[in-house]
Amino acid sequence: MSDSSPLPPVRLTDEAELARAALSTPLLSRAARLARWAGPDTRVDAGGGLVEEQLPAAAEVLGLTGDDAAAYASEAWRIAVDTGLVEITDEESGTVAAGEDLALLTGGSPHDVLGIWLGALEAVLADASVPDLDDLVDAVDLENGGGEIDFSQLDWDPEAEAEFLDGVLGNLYLLSVSEDGPGEGPVPLPALAASMIVPGDMVEPSNDMLEQVSDAMMRLDDQFRLLEPVGLVAYRPVDEALMADADDDADAADPGNAGAAGPVDDTDVSRYGMVRLTPLGLYGLRARLLEAGFDAPAVGDLADKGADALLDGTAAYGPRAVRAETEQWLSRREPLTAARELLAAARGSDPGAPLRRLRCQEALSLVGRAAEPALREVLGDAELGGLARVWLTEHGAADVPAPSEAMIFWLTIDTVAAQLAAEGNSEELQALVEGLAAQHDGFFAAAWRVEHPATADVLEAMGRLHPDKKVAKEARKAAFKARSAQGG
Numbered sequence: 001m002s003d004s005s006p007l008p009p010v011r012l013t014d015e016a017e018l019a020r021a022a023l024s025t026p027l028l029s030r031a032a033r034l035a036r037w038a039g040p041d042t043r044v045d046a047g048g049g050l051v052e053e054q055l056p057a058a059a060e061v062l063g064l065t066g067d068d069a070a071a072y073a074s075e076a077w078r079i080a081v082d083t084g085l086v087e088i089t090d091e092e093s094g095t096v097a098a099g100e101d102l103a104l105l106t107g108g109s110p111h112d113v114l115g116i117w118l119g120a121l122e123a124v125l126a127d128a129s130v131p132d133l134d135d136l137v138d139a140v141d142l143e144n145g146g147g148e149i150d151f152s153q154l155d156w157d158p159e160a161e162a163e164f165l166d167g168v169l170g171n172l173y174l175l176s177v178s179e180d181g182p183g184e185g186p187v188p189l190p191a192l193a194a195s196m197i198v199p200g201d202m203v204e205p206s207n208d209m210l211e212q213v214s215d216a217m218m219r220l221d222d223q224f225r226l227l228e229p230v231g232l233v234a235y236r237p238v239d240e241a242l243m244a245d246a247d248d249d250a251d252a253a254d255p256g257n258a259g260a261a262g263p264v265d266d267t268d269v270s271r272y273g274m275v276r277l278t279p280l281g282l283y284g285l286r287a288r289l290l291e292a293g294f295d296a297p298a299v300g301d302l303a304d305k306g307a308d309a310l311l312d313g314t315a316a317y318g319p320r321a322v323r324a325e326t327e328q329w330l331s332r333r334e335p336l337t338a339a340r341e342l343l344a345a346a347r348g349s350d351p352g353a354p355l356r357r358l359r360c361q362e363a364l365s366l367v368g369r370a371a372e373p374a375l376r377e378v379l380g381d382a383e384l385g386g387l388a389r390v391w392l393t394e395h396g397a398a399d400v401p402a403p404s405e406a407m408i409f410w411l412t413i414d415t416v417a418a419q420l421a422a423e424g425n426s427e428e429l430q431a432l433v434e435g436l437a438a439q440h441d442g443f444f445a446a447a448w449r450v451e452h453p454a455t456a457d458v459l460e461a462m463g464r465l466h467p468d469k470k471v472a473k474e475a476r477k478a479a480f481k482a483r484s485a486q487g488g
Contacts, residue, residue: 189273386411
């Protein structure tokens with residue numbers, strides 16, 4: 001992702017609901033319980049972790065049992081320290097006390113709670129970027145090191161690991177907020193891993209790339225298992241039976257191994273892991289993206305701004321996001337006043353003006369008949385008169401004056417220019433271009449004379465888009481005339 005272009009807007013859940021979700025996540029709720037449990041007799045080691053002899057009691061407070069109970073308790077304690085729920089009052093003696101932020105979990109605002117949760121998220125993300133050191137140390141010769149690990153010998157680049165995970169989460173965020181993505185649906189882990197390794201235009205990945213994707217999937221499987229308890233993702237892990245199946249397949253290829261299991265069912269993609277961002281996860285990743293300098297809008301950002309900000313700000317939005325943002329903007333305004341503001345903001349001859357007028361037209365369709373006086377006020381406006389006539393006619397208004405031929409052609413050029421800006425060379429625009437040329441035999445002979453800043457560009461686009469070579473040639477000739485007439 002580039003930080004120079006805006007991401008699609010995310011639809012965030014209400015902060016109060018997100019705060020409740022944060023408080024109920026396993027990791028933060030455990031950290032809070034340990035912070036309330038801690039007292040004068042609680043002791044920590046030099047790194048701030050609970051001393052080993054206190055881990056069983058901490059696990060009991062959390063209701064944890066089993067072989068991993070102490071590890072989970074230790075993790076929850078570290079989160080409590082990292083988020084300020086617990087403070088180390090004396091490093092020499094290792095004593096602790098409840099932190100100032102602990103009271104915010106019950107007495108603070110939803111924003112306060114989410115701030116603490118974001119601190120927990122950062123701590124978990126840092127952990128998720130660290131591989132299993134036991135696996136790495138196995139490859140290091142410690143015989144002459146006196147038990148000391150030389151990290152320079154380990155096959156681990158901390159910065160690269162963190163960047164890889166950030167990239168994966170960025171792609172997951174983009175898939176989640178894009179109108180073409182799965183939305184609230186899960187994303188297959190193989191697709192997410194491939195998005196970081198296989199170029200988008202590559203038809204057939206090489207065997208080396210496929211092996212890299214497989215390795216990345218295993219890393220991500222471990223990482224998402226760590227990230228689920230903090231509430232960032234909902235994760236269905238890789239089916240552990242796949243590992244056994246893969247081993248059995250290898251054994252089956254050996255003539256000396258009879259009775260091996262059958263091949264893996266490659267058609268069930270869910271067995272390879274499925275992940276989706278939770279509403280809390282969307283909030284958290286957007287906060288991190290904003291902190292990193294990305295333009296990561298949220299639906300509702302423009303609700304308190306002027307009509308000019310709404311029309312310009314939604315220029316790159318998809319249809320559903322435009323509607324959601326516009327509905328929020330309109331809900332805070334009286335309909336007729338909103339209509340007048342929108343029409344005033346839609347004027348202009350700059351390159352962005354046609355799309356502003358399209359967004360204005362879309363917004364006015366949501367206002368209803370209350371906007372009629374505002375539309376009648378601009379019937380004589382050179383830039384808005386055509387738009388007003390279309391709106392009034394569509395809403396069944398009486399006594400709508402007929403547009404002049406010049407106004408019809410100007411509105412046509414403006415509409416195509418707006419569609420180009422909004423969609424590029426889409427199939428819908430190609431259909432519009434074909435329809436325009438078919439409806440009017442002398443369209444290009446008249447169109448090049450239209451005094452609109454985008455006339456030449458629109459005619460050139462029509463030449464590119466029209467499938468009939470003869471018509472396309474007419475469009476290009478008309479574009480040349482228009483550019484010559486404009487002195488360009």
